[in-house]
Amino acid sequence: MFKNIKSTKTLVKKSLTIFLLAMTAVMFSSVAMSVQSLRGDSALDSKANKAGKHKIDTVEGGIERNFELQPPMIPHTIDKYRISLKGNGCMKCHSEKAYKKEKAPKVGDSHYVTRDGKTLKTISSRRYFCTQCHAPQTKDNPLVDNVYEGI
Ligand code: HEC
Ligand code: HEC
Missing domain, CATH: 1.20.5 (Single alpha-helices involved in coiled-coils or other helix-helix interfaces)
Structure with missing residues (x-):
């Protein structure tokens, strides 16, 4: 049993x-x-179809953040600004020196701090490549539904 x-x-x-x-x-x-990827439905081992144009969204007043300490999204186009060893196009507007004249928000204070906690007068190397953390947005429909809610 x-x-x-x-x-x-x-x-x-x-x-x-x-x-x-x-x-x-x-x-x-x-x-x-059901998911249509950005490269269309072409097979993985074939050349992708030419990507459609994706217009960058310009949002006056910035894009709302979803959580504390989120790197804010870039609310403007960035294709004209270069970031290289020679210079950083973003800092032409976002630096301590330029932000008032350009009416742009200054980079966060954290951006001047080195990993050893020292505050520099110029941008810290770990915050130099802005697009590592900040990204512009396009007006496309999301590939999958996003149910994340901001906190
Ligand atoms: C010609 C000046 C200019 C340049 C160059 C520029 N920006 Fe901006 N940026 C602005 C202005 C002005 C705003 C504010 C827009 C608004 O709020 O309407 C802004 C907003 C932002 C914000 C949003 C900040 C927030 O708190 O919401 C981020 C992030 C940003 N820019 C990143 C960048 C990055 C990265 C680059 C370089 C690839 C760059 N910007 C180049 C003028 C500039
Ligand atoms: C390692 C990630 C990282 C990099 C690289 C980085 N940022 Fe940020 N950024 C953040 C985070 C996180 C915040 C929000 C918290 C803060 O202010 O530190 C922020 C905030 C900002 C803000 C809003 C500041 C405010 O007071 O509201 C601007 C403008 C900005 N960043 C621009 C830039 C620019 C321009 C660069 C390149 C020179 C850059 N960031 C590089 C992560 C990064």
Whole structure:
């Protein structure tokens, strides 16, 4: 009797695992079918279709942040500004010196602090490549629904 209950339990466990695996497979295949990636539906080993033009969104007053300490999104186009060893196009407007004249927000105070906690007069090297953290936005529909809610 006891043995029987045990084997029924294992049977239930087994079928549950199989059921869950099957459901996961169904979920994955339907996601893969419904998402149209930016490179279109061309096969992975073929050349991608030419990407469509994606207009950069200009948002006056900036883009709302979703959580504290989020690097704010860039609310303007950036294709004309170069960041290289010779210079940083972004700092022409966002530096301590220029921001008032350009009516641009000054880079965060954290951007002058080195990893050893020293505050510099010029941008810290770890904040030099702005687009490592800040990104502009386009007006495209998201590829998948985003249910994240800001905090
Ligand atoms: C010609 C001046 C100029 C240049 C160059 C420039 N910006 Fe801006 N930026 C602005 C202005 C003005 C705003 C404020 C726009 C607004 O709020 O309406 C702004 C806003 C931003 C913000 C949003 C800040 C916030 O608190 O919401 C970020 C991030 C930013 N810029 C990053 C960059 C980066 C990165 C570059 C270089 C790739 C760059 N900017 C180049 C003028 C400039
Ligand atoms: C390593 C990531 C990182 C890099 C690189 C970086 N930032 Fe930021 N930035 C942040 C974060 C995080 C914040 C928000 C918190 C803060 O102010 O430190 C921020 C805030 C800002 C703000 C808003 C400041 C405010 O007071 O509201 C501006 C403008 C900005 N960054 C511009 C720039 C520019 C221009 C560069 C390049 C010279 C740059 N950032 C490089 C992460 C980064």
